[in-house]
Amino acid sequence: MLAPWNEEGRLLAAVRGGDRSAAEELVERTYSAVYASLYRLCGDGDLAADLTQETYRKAWEALDGFDGRSQFFTWLYRIAYTTFLNHIRRPRRITSFDEEGAPEVPDHSPGADQLISEREEGARLRAAVMTLPEDLRFTVAAHFWGGLPVKEIARIENITGVAVRKRLHKAFSILEASLDEEK
Amino acid sequence: MTANRKADLQRKLTLAPVAKPPAGLAERIKREIPKDLRFNAETERERLSKAVSFNLRVAASILILVSSAYLGLQLLSRLDEKQSVTQQPARNPVAVRAQPKVLTAPAAAKEETQVPAAPPVVREKRAATRHRRPTAVASAPVPAAAPTPPAQSVNAVAEQRASGIMAFDRVASKSAAVVADVVETTTSPVSGKEMRYSARDKKVQVVTSKLQDERITPWASVSPAAKLKILETELAAGGDRKAIARVAREAGLTDFADSIEKR
Numbered sequence: 421m422l423a424p425w426n427e428e429g430r431l432l433a434a435v436r437g438g439d440r441s442a443a444e445e446l447v448e449r450t451y452s453a454v455y456a457s458l459y460r461l462c463g464d465g466d467l468a469a470d471l472t473q474e475t476y477r478k479a480w481e482a483l484d485g486f487d488g489r490s491q492f493f494t495w496l497y498r499i500a501y502t503t504f505l506n507h508i509r510r511p512r513r514i515t516s517f518d519e520e521g522a523p524e525v526p527d528h529s530p531g532a533d534q535l536i537s538e539r540e541e542g543a544r545l546r547a548a549v550m551t552l553p554e555d556l557r558f559t560v561a562a563h564f565w566g567g568l569p570v571k572e573i574a575r576i577e578n579i580t581g582v583a584v585r586k587r588l589h590k591a592f593s594i595l596e597a598s599l600d601e602e603k
Numbered sequence: 604m605t606a607n608r609k610a611d612l613q614r615k616l617t618l619a620p621v622a623k624p625p626a627g628l629a630e631r632i633k634r635e636i637p638k639d640l641r642f643n644a645e646t647e648r649e650r651l652s653k654a655v656s657f658n659l660r661v662a663a664s665i666l667i668l669v670s671s672a673y674l675g676l677q678l679l680s681r682l683d684e685k686q687s688v689t690q691q692p693a694r695n696p697v698a699v700r701a702q703p704k705v706l707t708a709p710a711a712a713k714e715e716t717q718v719p720a721a722p723p724v725v726r727e728k729r730a731a732t733r734h735r736r737p738t739a740v741a742s743a744p745v746p747a748a749a750p751t752p753p754a755q756s757v758n759a760v761a762e763q764r765a766s767g768i769m770a771f772d773r774v775a776s777k778s779a780a781v782v783a784d785v786v787e788t789t790t791s792p793v794s795g796k797e798m799r800y801s802a803r804d805k806k807v808q809v810v811t812s813k814l815q816d817e818r819i820t821p822w823a824s825v826s827p828a829a830k831l832k833i834l835e836t837e838l839a840a841g842g843d844r845k846a847i848a849r850v851a852r853e854a855g856l857t858d859f860a861d862s863i864e865k866r
Contacts, residue, residue, distance in 0.1 A: 455624040564616035
């Protein structure tokens, strides 16, 4: 995967100079990665799209506050992650599609069982990650689902790379215990 | 945790489904890009300079406030000091100014001997100051009924003065200025002219026309300061030196008499 933060510095300067096309290019280069990381966090395509849109909305508002200490994408990922957290914390009405009387649509595609199994496993893993303490959760999500290198996470979290690795190690231990319990 | 288990977890996390963004998401995001994206360096600089100048103004105001308060306090304290200096002798004018009156002869002699030698002009001034004090007593609202201090304390004061505390004289002269004017009219024993002495102006005038209710005080009852000034006026007008010296000696103005005779 092409690192989305490579040319962001140049584009950012143009955006700050009022170049709208640069802003569009910045969106073009980063929105897939933002969407993907949000999708991995929430597991819902529509929700991930909405959250991606909200992430950029917030990013434009906060652009003056971006000090360039970290990569733009790292900063953007932080906004996306916070947006996701705000969303899951927000009280909302949940409509279940598994209601009684709902039409059952059979899936006859090949390997459906396998897909379902993989999805279920992914959902379990995601649920386990969501139960992690906040610092560990962010570190795992940013590293594995956001594609951020350890160095960038350390920079945005104001900690050392060693501390990030320690967090990851601790998170693995908790995740293992959590997944074993489910089994 | 085994290495295999860790690797398995890492693989599962990394292999989480990567979804493609829905079509049109980029357009939706782009539509929401604000029209004014410009991060204006000039505006920022202006804002910063405004903030700095505001801070400077606040600091300057505080400095001015503090320094003016300090100056005000200094001024007030000085005024207080001045007032206390001027009021202290004025509070009990009789006690202070009556001292020369009750000076006993030995004390006066002692005073004369202990005062350090000074040029004749200074001595004259001192004599004038000394003799002015009873004038102020005459003008003071508390007349002769005021109790006279004991001779012992007066002598102590006289000793203090003799030891060179000149501040007392300055204070006395200042307090004398505060007292209201006293006019004494008398007949000069030298020229026989009627002369008017003003304690406030310290001037002597030859009486040409009498003021309303003006009474002529006998020479013997005139204050020493008035006598001294009148005799000085006579001397300046070319009066008989010997006669002036004699009258001065009779009036107790020995310093003045000596200075005339020495000339």
